[in-house]
Amino acid sequence: MSAPEDAAALSGRREPDEKFLDNEAGMRAVDLTDTLRATALAGAQLREAAHLAAEAHLADLADEGRPRAIVVAGVGTAARAGDVLAMVAGSRCPVPVLAHRSAGVPGWVSAADVVIAVSASGRSPEAIHAAEAAARRGARLVAVGAPDSELQELATAARAPFIPVPRRAPARFSLWGLTVPVLLAARALGVVQINEADIAETANRLDLDAERCRPSLESFVNPGKSLALELAGSIPVVWGSSPLATVAARRFADVLAANSRYPAIAGALGEAGRGRVGLLDGMFGGLTEASRDIFADHDEDSDVTRLRLVLLRDGGLGSEDDADEPLAVEERRADAVQELARRRGVRVSLVTAEGASPLERLASLIAVPDFASLYLAMAHGLDPMAVPAVSEMKELSTQ
Structure with a gap:
């Protein structure tokens, strides 16, 4: 990447511009390599891959x-x-x-x-x-x-x-x-x-979520933009309630880093309950909230960085073979962490899986967060594709 490209890629805003996400022309000007379209074609990509595998x-x-x-x-x-x-x-x-x-x-x-x-x-x-x-x-x-x-x-x-x-x-x-x-x-x-129906339904699910997250839809009806704005300025903590949701959580952390340049903590909710849930009591969680002046203006307190808990709830068992694991365990655990966050004033974003097969449910937990990572980058004025550190890392690794 040339020096001018480096400068363009790194010229984003530290403070996100919420109104920018409703400026479709402005977003397209920032999204120089059309990453929104590439993400919207996930369903078509899945169908093409199935066809090529059949050959x-x-x-x-x-x-x-x-x-x-x-x-x-x-x-x-x-x-x-x-x-x-x-x-x-x-x-x-x-x-x-x-x-x-x-x-x-x-x-x-x-x-x-x-x-x-x-x-x-x-x-x-x-x-x-x-x-x-x-x-x-x-x-x-x-x-x-x-x-x-x-x-x-x-x-x-x-x-x-x-x-x-x-x-x-x-x-x-x-x-x-x-x-x-x-x-x-x-x-x-x-x-x-x-089976073929699983593949078809998963592709259709990706098409449906791409339609729901299209750039022409305003933020209040676009789940991708809404999630991006909820995460803006926070430290995302992404936990999955099941093995399936945990895969999606780790995927979300991947794209938050690569597309949005946001650090994120991701993992299984079951593991979080054994120690990582302590983050809710830490410097960026409940401790920060407890020290705030409840009468202060929001703007006066805007420089405080806080956790944002993103909870991916499966509503299923992660795979069709795990019928011996009680669904109630996962649901109680998810309810418990939401209540803990509420008590500490840590805000929670919830994404719930939809669909019958594990593959379709996984797609439903990945599609909206994928779009959110792009919209979050654009809210900061960043091209999601232009990441100079990636190119530099490859160059340095081959020297």
Whole structure:
């Protein structure tokens, strides 16, 4: 990125401009690479990925039977695809599913296992080294990534299935294009049950949420803009009430950092109750609220940074296999943390899952937060795509 581009990318406002989000022309001028449109096409991306996976003859994977384990190798959004697979497979899955985020593969991987190497660019070192290691050890290999890439060359040399993911935007905008092939490969291996209706309904859900979050809708009726404004100027703490919601929570933290340049804490609500819930009593939570002058003007107190709790509630069990886990436990825990936040004056934003299948419910918890991360960047006058630190990090890492 050139110096002028660097300056443009970093010329945002420290204080968010709430009215700016209702200025569609202004937002389009800031959104130089049309990230809102890229996000709105998530449903189409999912359908395209399912079509491309169907052309990859994944059914041939079943010829050697069910594997001992599945390793999904990649980093960033590619690794989130492994997290989604582990969530959909559920705790009762007889085959361990591991999202592997470092180069190579675990030492125990052998011919009995399957390695799914995932890279949006087709050249990430983690995916490339994993594919090479899988071929050396005789493990079955599946590769997912950009066409005509180094990863495709490795898959071709190993006579392994390759599912192309057209490279139209950075990886964080390609979650569904990377995830659906991984899920369908696991289905071919007999590890998960996903039918065509699940895929169609999930794509439709993404289309519906894109319509609800379109830039022409004003903030008070647009859930993406509303969530962005709720988070503006805060430290977001994002907790998921179930394994499914926790995957969505971690995804939200990813895009808040990458798109909005906001720090966020994300994790499982069950883990939060074992210690992290103490944040509500800390310097940015209840302690700050308790020290405020309740008669002070809002403007006089605007320089105080506070927590904003974002609670993603599943309303389901995270996977179809987890029927032995009482839903009431998750619901009571979510109710309890909302009450704790209320008592301490910590504001809460709530996103509730909708849909029948785990995949559709996951999509419903990801779509609106994805849009919120973009609108939050634009409220600060930032282009969500222009992140100089990312380019500099890549340059420094290859020196």
